[in-house]
Amino acid sequence: MFSKFKPTWMFNNIYAITPEFLKANKITTILTDLDNTLIPWDTKKSTHQLKNWLTVMHNNGIQVIVISNNSFNRVNSAIASLNVPFISRALKPLNFGIKRAIKNYNLNPNQVIMVGDQLMTDILASNNSGVKSILVKPLVASDAWNTKPNRMIEHAIWKQLYKKYPDLKWR
Numbered sequence: 001m002f003s004k005f006k007p008t009w010m011f012n013n014i015y016a017i018t019p020e021f022l023k024a025n026k027i028t029t030i031l032t033d034l035d036n037t038l039i040p041w042d043t044k045k046s047t048h049q050l051k052n053w054l055t056v057m058h059n060n061g062i063q064v065i066v067i068s069n070n071s072f073n074r075v076n077s078a079i080a081s082l083n084v085p086f087i088s089r090a091l092k093p094l095n096f097g098i099k100r101a102i103k104n105y106n107l108n109p110n111q112v113i114m115v116g117d118q119l120m121t122d123i124l125a126s127n128n129s130g131v132k133s134i135l136v137k138p139l140v141a142s143d144a145w146n147t148k149p150n151r152m153i154e155h156a157i158w159k160q161l162y163k164k165y166p167d168l169k170w171r
């Protein structure tokens with residue numbers, strides 16, 4: 001059962017994800033979580049670093065779509081200046097948001113990757129949708145109130161994951 005929580009890869013942050021890596025793995029589209037993956041959960045501000053990363057992806061033909069469990073208003077106001085399409089209230093770990101993106105944007109699931117900071121939502125949703133995944137470390141150590149219980153369960157899941165997959169490594 002713990003294989004459902006296993007990320008395909010683990011990176012320290014989104015900036016470690018390069019077009020070269022994606023192309024080598026035949027990935028054309030990044031579906032990404034918002035809170036604590038692109039932007040800290042408690043701010044609306046994006047950084048120059050994030051804008052640059054999005055520009056590099058765009059210039060390399062990599063599509064980026066935000067898939068967030070948060071509300072339309074939160075997602076819309078956080079990424080308004082970034083010109084990135086999004087799906088809000090995605091109900092991760094259920095597969096609805098990812099499936100909707102695959103259908104709406106006519107994507108090949110084999111060429112899609114889901115990026116996020118939570119095993120229990122982002123990574124479980126990717127495995128439930130049959131797409132590859134990258135787990136990143138959360139941008140800030142704190143979490144929204146509704147994420148805190150997930151982190152406690154995550155802790156227990158990690159123990160099992162490391163036992164079962166001793167080669168899991170952060171890049």
Ligand SMILES: [Mg+2]
Binds near residue numbers: 033034035036116118
């Ligand atoms: Mg998150």
